[in-house]
Amino acid sequence: MAFLEINNVSKKFGATEAVSDFNLQIEKGELVSFLGPSGCGKTTTLRMVAGFEMPTDGRIVMDGKDITDMPANQRDVGMVFQSYALFPNMTVAGNIGFGLKIMKKSAEETNQRTKEMLDLINMPEYAHRYPYQLSGGQQQRVALARALALRPDVLLLDEPLSALDAKIRVSLRAEIRDIQRKLGITAIYVTHDQEEALSLSDRVVVMNAGKMEQVGTPFQIYNFPETNFVASFVGTLNTAEAEVVDPARGLISMDGVQFVSADDLNGRKKGDKVRMSVRPERFNFADDQKKDNLLDCTIENITFLGSVVRIQVKIGKTVFNMDTFNNPFLELPKIGDNGQVTCSKEAVLVISH
Amino acid sequence: MKKINIWAWIILFIGMIYFFLPLISTLEFSMKMIKDRYTFEAFRVAFTDRVFFERFGYSVLWALLTITLSTLLVVPTAYWVHWKLPKARPFVEFVTLMPFVVPAVVLTFGFIRLYARPPFFLNDRPILLIAGYIILSLPYMFRAVDTGLRAIDVRTLTEAALSLGAGWGTILTQVIFPNLRVAILSGVFLTFAIVMGEFTFASLLAKPAFGPYMEEIGSMRAYTPQALSLVSFLLTWASIGLLQWIGRGRVQEQVAGAH
Amino acid sequence: MNVADNLSKPPVKKMNWDWVGVAPFFIFAIVFLFLPSLSIFYRSFQANDGGFTFDNIIALFTVRDIINAYKTSLQISLITAVGGAVFGFLLAYAVVLGGLPRGIRTFMSTFSGVASNFAGVPLAFAFIATMGNAGLVTRWIEGIFNISTRELGFSIYNMWGLSIVYMYFQFPLMVLIMAPALDGLRREWREAAENLGGNTYHYWRYVAFPILMPSLLGTMILLFGNAFGAYATAYAFSGSFINLVTILIGAQIQGDVLYNPGLGNALALGMIFIMGLSMAGYVWMQRRAARWMR
Numbered sequence: 001m002a003f004l005e006i007n008n009v010s011k012k013f014g015a016t017e018a019v020s021d022f023n024l025q026i027e028k029g030e031l032v033s034f035l036g037p038s039g040c041g042k043t044t045t046l047r048m049v050a051g052f053e054m055p056t057d058g059r060i061v062m063d064g065k066d067i068t069d070m071p072a073n074q075r076d077v078g079m080v081f082q083s084y085a086l087f088p089n090m091t092v093a094g095n096i097g098f099g100l101k102i103m104k105k106s107a108e109e110t111n112q113r114t115k116e117m118l119d120l121i122n123m124p125e126y127a128h129r130y131p132y133q134l135s136g137g138q139q140q141r142v143a144l145a146r147a148l149a150l151r152p153d154v155l156l157l158d159e160p161l162s163a164l165d166a167k168i169r170v171s172l173r174a175e176i177r178d179i180q181r182k183l184g185i186t187a188i189y190v191t192h193d194q195e196e197a198l199s200l201s202d203r204v205v206v207m208n209a210g211k212m213e214q215v216g217t218p219f220q221i222y223n224f225p226e227t228n229f230v231a232s233f234v235g236t237l238n239t240a241e242a243e244v245v246d247p248a249r250g251l252i253s254m255d256g257v258q259f260v261s262a263d264d265l266n267g268r269k270k271g272d273k274v275r276m277s278v279r280p281e282r283f284n285f286a287d288d289q290k291k292d293n294l295l296d297c298t299i300e301n302i303t304f305l306g307s308v309v310r311i312q313v314k315i316g317k318t319v320f321n322m323d324t325f326n327n328p329f330l331e332l333p334k335i336g337d338n339g340q341v342t343c344s345k346e347a348v349l350v351i352s353h
Numbered sequence: 354m355k356k357i358n359i360w361a362w363i364i365l366f367i368g369m370i371y372f373f374l375p376l377i378s379t380l381e382f383s384m385k386m387i388k389d390r391y392t393f394e395a396f397r398v399a400f401t402d403r404v405f406f407e408r409f410g411y412s413v414l415w416a417l418l419t420i421t422l423s424t425l426l427v428v429p430t431a432y433w434v435h436w437k438l439p440k441a442r443p444f445v446e447f448v449t450l451m452p453f454v455v456p457a458v459v460l461t462f463g464f465i466r467l468y469a470r471p472p473f474f475l476n477d478r479p480i481l482l483i484a485g486y487i488i489l490s491l492p493y494m495f496r497a498v499d500t501g502l503r504a505i506d507v508r509t510l511t512e513a514a515l516s517l518g519a520g521w522g523t524i525l526t527q528v529i530f531p532n533l534r535v536a537i538l539s540g541v542f543l544t545f546a547i548v549m550g551e552f553t554f555a556s557l558l559a560k561p562a563f564g565p566y567m568e569e570i571g572s573m574r575a576y577t578p579q580a581l582s583l584v585s586f587l588l589t590w591a592s593i594g595l596l597q598w599i600g601r602g603r604v605q606e607q608v609a610g611a612h
Numbered sequence: 613m614n615v616a617d618n619l620s621k622p623p624v625k626k627m628n629w630d631w632v633g634v635a636p637f638f639i640f641a642i643v644f645l646f647l648p649s650l651s652i653f654y655r656s657f658q659a660n661d662g663g664f665t666f667d668n669i670i671a672l673f674t675v676r677d678i679i680n681a682y683k684t685s686l687q688i689s690l691i692t693a694v695g696g697a698v699f700g701f702l703l704a705y706a707v708v709l710g711g712l713p714r715g716i717r718t719f720m721s722t723f724s725g726v727a728s729n730f731a732g733v734p735l736a737f738a739f740i741a742t743m744g745n746a747g748l749v750t751r752w753i754e755g756i757f758n759i760s761t762r763e764l765g766f767s768i769y770n771m772w773g774l775s776i777v778y779m780y781f782q783f784p785l786m787v788l789i790m791a792p793a794l795d796g797l798r799r800e801w802r803e804a805a806e807n808l809g810g811n812t813y814h815y816w817r818y819v820a821f822p823i824l825m826p827s828l829l830g831t832m833i834l835l836f837g838n839a840f841g842a843y844a845t846a847y848a849f850s851g852s853f854i855n856l857v858t859i860l861i862g863a864q865i866q867g868d869v870l871y872n873p874g875l876g877n878a879l880a881l882g883m884i885f886i887m888g889l890s891m892a893g894y895v896w897m898q899r900r901a902a903r904w905m906r
Contacts, residue, residue, distance in 0.1 A: 052803055072806040079807040085800030089822040089904045098818070099808035130904040150808065361710025368703045368783075372727065375738035375780065378748035382741035426637055433633035441634050448641045453834060454887040455649055456841025458858045459880040462865055463648025466655060466873065484644040543725070552732040552844035557865050567733040568848060579741055582734030590726040 001064065003028040003186055004049070004154060009058030011044055018044045020210045022058070031180055031187045033197035036207035037233070042190045045207075046156050049188065051075050063153060078147030082159040084139040086131040092118070092142050093127040099150040117145040120179060137168040144176065148183065155180065155187040161196065169193075173200055194234045198222060206230045228351050231277055238320040239277040239351075244268045250345060252276060255316040260292050261348035275351045280310065282347035283322035285333075291342035299337045313341055376586065383579035395576035396584070405581070408566035415479065415555075415562060416548040419486040420541050426487065427494040428537065432529050435499075435507040449495040452488055457553040460485060464558070476558060485554040489547055494540040501536020546589045649884060655877040668878035681855040682882065684771055685840055688856070691771075692778040693836040697828065699779075700786020707787070708794040721791065724784035731781050732844030739777045743768045774854055777845060782835050789834070793827040826898045833894040837887050857883055 002025030011019040019041040026032050034042035047053040049060060051072030059068045067075055086095050096117050100110040118124045121141040131139055140160055147155060160176070161169045177200040180187050191197050197204045198218040206213040206221060206229070214221060214230045225231035232239065245251040247265040251258060252274060259276060268274065286294060297313040297320075309332065311322045322341060324330070333339055386395040399405060434441050452460075464485065469476035510532070514524045530537070552564035563585070571578040659665040672678055706712060707720045730738075742749050747768075754760055767773050797820055805815040843858040857879060864876030 050803075050807060052806075072803070073809050073811055077807070079804070081800045081804060083798070083800055085798065085804040087801060087804070087819050087823075089819070091904075098805070098810070101818075102808060102810045102814050132904065146804075146808070358711045361706035361712050364702050364706040364710070365712060365716065368699070368706075371783075372723065372780075374749060375735075375742045378742035379738045381748055426640060430634050430637040433630075437630045437633060441631070445634065445637065448637070448645065450891075451641075451645055453837045453841075454891055455645065455884055456837075456843070456858065456887070458841065458843040458861050458865075459652065459883050460645070460648060462861055462876060462880050463652045464644075465865060466877070467648050467651045484640075487640070488645060543729075546726065546729050550729060550732060550734065552847070553862075556844075556847075557862060564732055564844065571733055571737065571848070578733070579737050582737045585734055586726060586730060586738075589729065590722065593722045593725040 002026055003030075003063060005059075005061040006045070006049070007059045007061065009045070009048060009055045009060060011041075011048060011053060012056045017210050019048075019055075022212060024205060024212075024215065026186060026188070028186055029184045030202045031177070031189060031200065033189045033191055033201040033204045034207055035191060035194060035197040035204050035234070036213075037192055039209075040207040041210040042192075042205075042207050043158055046158055046188055046190050049154070050077055050079050050156050076150075076153040078150060078152035078155050080140070080143050080147050080155070080157045080160045082162055084131070084136075084143045084163075086139055086143055086146070088131050091128050091130055092123070092134070095131070095142055096146045096149050098146065103150070113149055117149050120148070120182075121145045121175075135168075136164050137172055140164065140172065141175070144179070148179070148185070153186065155185050157187065157189045159190055159192065162191070162193070169196070176200065198234070206233065208233070225349070225351070228275065231349070231351055236280050236321060236323075237277050238280065238318075239275055240318045240320075242274050242276040242350075244270055244272040244274060246270065252348075252350065254318065257295065257316040259295075259348050260345045261350050262345040263348070263350040265350065277349045277351060278320065278343055278347050280321040280323040281308075282343050283313070283320065283341045284324070284343065286340035286342050292345035293343050293348065295341050295343075297339055297341050299333045299335050299339065301335060302332060313339075315341070376583065379579050379583050383576055383583060386576040393580075395580040399577040399580045399584070402570075402577075404566065408561055409563050411561045412549050412551075412555075412563035415482060415486060415560075416545050418479075418483050419490060419548050420544050422483065423487045423490045423494050423544060424537060424541070427491065427498055427540075428530065428533065429525060431495060431498045431502055432507065432525065435502045436511050445495070449491040452492055457485065457489065458557070460488065461554055461557045469558075479560055482554055482558050482560045485558070486544075486548050486551065489551070489554075490540070490544040493543040493547075494537075497536050497540030497543075498533060501533040504536075505532050542592055542595070545592060549589065550585060652877050652880045652884065655874060656881040658874050658877070660872065660874060665874070668872075668874040669881075671875055672878055672882050677855060678860065678879070681857045681860050684854060685857045686886075688771055688775050688778060689836045689839040691775045692782045692839045693832050695775070696779055696782030696786050696835045697832045700783045700831075701790055701828070703783070704787045704790035704794055708791050709797075717791075720787065724787045727784040728781050728788055731842065733848045735777060735780060735845050736848030739768055739780070743773070743776070769849060769854065771854065774846065774849065778839050778842065782839060785835060785838065786831055789831045790824075790827065793824055797823065829897050830894055833890050836890055840883070840887065 004026040006022055006024045006026075009019060009022045010017060022041075022045055024032070034045060036042050044053060048055050051067075051070060055068060059066055061067065062076070087098065090098065093114050096114045097110045100113055105113075114127070115124070118127055121144060123138065123141060123145075126134065126138065126142075131142070134142065140163075144157075144160070157176070161172055164172065173196055176189075189197070189201065198221070201218055203215060204218055204221045205215050208229045214226045216224075221230065221234055225234060228239075231237050240254050242252040242254040242259070244265060245253045245258065247268050247270065250261045250263065250265055252261060252265075253259070254276060261276070284291075295315050297315045299311060300314050300319055301312040303310045303312075304326070307326055308323045309326050309330070311324065311333075312319050313322050314320075381391075383395045384391040384393065386392060386398070430445060434445055455463075464481045465476070467473070468481060475481050507529075510528055511524060514528050519527070550564055551562065552568065554560075555562035556565040556568065567578055567581055567585075570581075656668050657664055657666065659667065672682075703720075707717050739747075741747055744750065768777065801819050801823075802815055805819055810818070841858060843862055846854065846856045846859055847862060861876055861879050861883070864873070864879065
């Protein structure tokens, strides 16, 4: 039995169903992300685990105990809010020690634990500052320490980094992951940022319109999207309409340009409309080696993105994005040049239509 | 949540009784002008008094003068504080809070001792009255305008206008005032409500106004003053309701315009 | 050369022309606010013949009527400030956080706007019609319990009666100011407190009240000053036996009883002093309460 079970949970606000039939088993020590656009029900699900919302249907079981109807203040979960939600009238130490004070722990124990937590987030010298004296990133670290001070069984993070700027987001993300691993704490991480979800989770739940679209490791989610939504929401994707030419050999045609795909096309007939997609980094400029797909193209645009150069190539009548790693010796084509690009047949995904 | 809800209703109920009993009682009393019958005779009599209209008109005049001058004084000052002189903010705020420290009756006393005698004789004209009303309006006007200025980006707007070649007059009249209309309006309505019912300044400076008029007829007659009290309450309420309505309309308009 | 250089660049501090922009405002404030206040201060120490004297100030502390007037004024101000703050806070809480329909909030805020300015003669009439000798409520009570309210020791014309009347504008003022402050309490604070094991009591004791304290204190001082300086309402109850400081000053202006301009100035100075003191107290308390604020 999994440590945290969310069984057939749904939540209605009036007539609208914010979450429908959500099912997930989370193992102890696992970090699971809920990924999706705003309004997809990820935060509502998290808030049901925290006890701030009551499910309309379904049960939530933690460590073998049904906590569905348990008040929020009796659950053994710690929560980190998007807006930090630090108490502005208390110092950093006051915030971290708040839960311990309520539990009526001795002053000694409270101080000891607070110090421990400050060390954990690398802010031992900030104990007596007030929240307004801290940067956003520091505030969120304090919020994390506050949530962890009571040693909860589950840590919930509700878009904890979305109010911070890009650089801090990346470093704090790594820090959160480190701390979570070090403590071996079970965690749910809500985010709308796919890079965040992919980089720090053991598993990712992609959600859309209150429903789970796909559950899997970041690797599975990125490389083998099961639905059109997952394919388009996670990563940059080129998609185009195509037509099945030969199901047995994996041949499809897009505006007369033939692609070969490794995907299983059994069960489809010649002439079926499908949607095909290729990740930008799966295209390469043609070299001498033989490739599954060798395609004539025209260079439409070149955008320099730093470590990556994004080149827009027109294949047939459709423009595809192609990413290639930057290096100082790279010989870039010119806009308007004609050339050839290749991709393997595994790179050509055929998604249900 | 449910428990809080019940308490909220109970508190609201008690509050409503306290608020409305005096109004209902006043209405009841004013309707007893003719013996053994409830009529609106008192209201009819009140509104046929020529002096009522005259004094009411004076109060409206004072209110309009106060509003105009107070706006002209407060808006450029608040704007300037936002744009050039944030240093001056504490001093300006201090001044606008002074009406709470120096009560109207004290200020009037100071006015009379200082300006209503040689060599000034300022009280021969309504200068002192209006000055007093402007002082009374300062906290409300300044706060309203200040909030309004916070909501718009004064610096960017001004710099944009300056870079387009606008002069200070143009900036104030074409850029700042229009953007502050709602904020100014909320200060204006409060000022209007205050001046219309004001008694202390008008009475002690011996100027004709609605407040002292009510007091005069109150000591001479029964029933009609009660009717007028009620009318003045409802009029003020209506004007503040109007303010909210206009304010809301504008906000929606702006939101709609942004899309 | 050096000397010449120094001479050609005299160390004149550059005049800051930015202050010119706020000059009209400050000139107005000086002429109509500070000079009159200053004259009150100055003339408080002036005898009728123009000479310097402490008599007026001494009178503040020795003349029985004056001491009583200050006492009554202070009592009423304190009672209505605390009472208005408590009930106004409860009402604001009910309206903002009590889960009442949205319309009630709008209704309450416009109503409070009116009621907080409802003072003077109309207010006096309203309460005389309610709780005066022939008031509606008085008649009800007499009809139901068959006793006269006067026998119960209640009268609208004494200090407690006047306090109830003053409450009519104190209470809505508190609602007006507290409502936005209560709006400022963020939902996440409550949730964070709950998440950390706190209940409603913990939340209010450690989070909400400390956060609201500066506005609560500030509004109470405001209510205090509002009652302390009120003149019109008290004046409208003329013929009553309540002597307030504002009434005494008004009488001095109108030149009725005990006409003595120096004494009037001293009375006014006393008011400014008490108000200034409470304002200073407010600033001090707010600094202390708000060391966690930007």
